[in-house]
Amino acid sequence: MDLEKYLNTYQFKINLSDGQEVTFKPISVFQLKQLMVSTENSDVAIDNLIASCAPGVDIENLSLHDRFMLFVELRNKSKGSQYDILTICPKCSSQIASVVDLNKLEVITKNVKNDVCVLDDHISVRTTPMTRKIQKKAQERSEGDDAQATILSNIFCITSIILDGKEYCEISDDDKINVFDKGPQSFYDALVKHIEIEYNFGLNFTHEVKCGKCKHKEIVPISVENFFA
Numbered sequence: 001m002d003l004e005k006y007l008n009t010y011q012f013k014i015n016l017s018d019g020q021e022v023t024f025k026p027i028s029v030f031q032l033k034q035l036m037v038s039t040e041n042s043d044v045a046i047d048n049l050i051a052s053c054a055p056g057v058d059i060e061n062l063s064l065h066d067r068f069m070l071f072v073e074l075r076n077k078s079k080g081s082q083y084d085i086l087t088i089c090p091k092c093s094s095q096i097a098s099v100v101d102l103n104k105l106e107v108i109t110k111n112v113k114n115d116v117c118v119l120d121d122h123i124s125v126r127t128t129p130m131t132r133k134i135q136k137k138a139q140e141r142s143e144g145d146d147a148q149a150t151i152l153s154n155i156f157c158i159t160s161i162i163l164d165g166k167e168y169c170e171i172s173d174d175d176k177i178n179v180f181d182k183g184p185q186s187f188y189d190a191l192v193k194h195i196e197i198e199y200n201f202g203l204n205f206t207h208e209v210k211c212g213k214c215k216h217k218e219i220v221p222i223s224v225e226n227f228f229a
């Protein structure tokens, strides 16, 4: 009996933001149990989950947007599209129970108009969307300082530095950090704004909650706390 043949037919395809098609299989009951008892940090757990369900994916170089989209699709195809969430009304503090349909989330398409961020009249930097690799490197270098890790993650999205029109591609991480250490605060502010505007793609993971008690409506981020529970 060729059981494998039947088990492997249960696969799904998803398109990443760069158009690449990825095949993945839903999470198994065994993996689900592993995930729920996992003591690893949740990012590592998500990496391992994606690696086992979508072995063709290069997780390290996947943009964080695509990684998150894969993660949500895994939940969608493994446990169904209905996700029950509980939120607290920001106005009257009553509990609001609602259901998110994961199939109906908006996907913002990747549309980078300008990957160059101008810091001042002389200095610009070219950037790339943040990946796990960039994030991990920033975390390692920050030694547990989360605020520092966030700053370095943004800075490490830089791929080249442009000085008076001349582009320097062979730059080290220290070169990148130096620009912001020695430059004014406005440099970093410009970089953050640039990343927010240009790389605002992927799943719009928000949901409108309506309070049954005070009728307040608000768009809130969706928590993934009970995603696989």
Ligand SMILES: [Zn+2]
Binding pocket: 089, 090, 091, 092, 093, 094, 211, 212, 213, 214, 215, 216
């Ligand atoms: Zn309310």
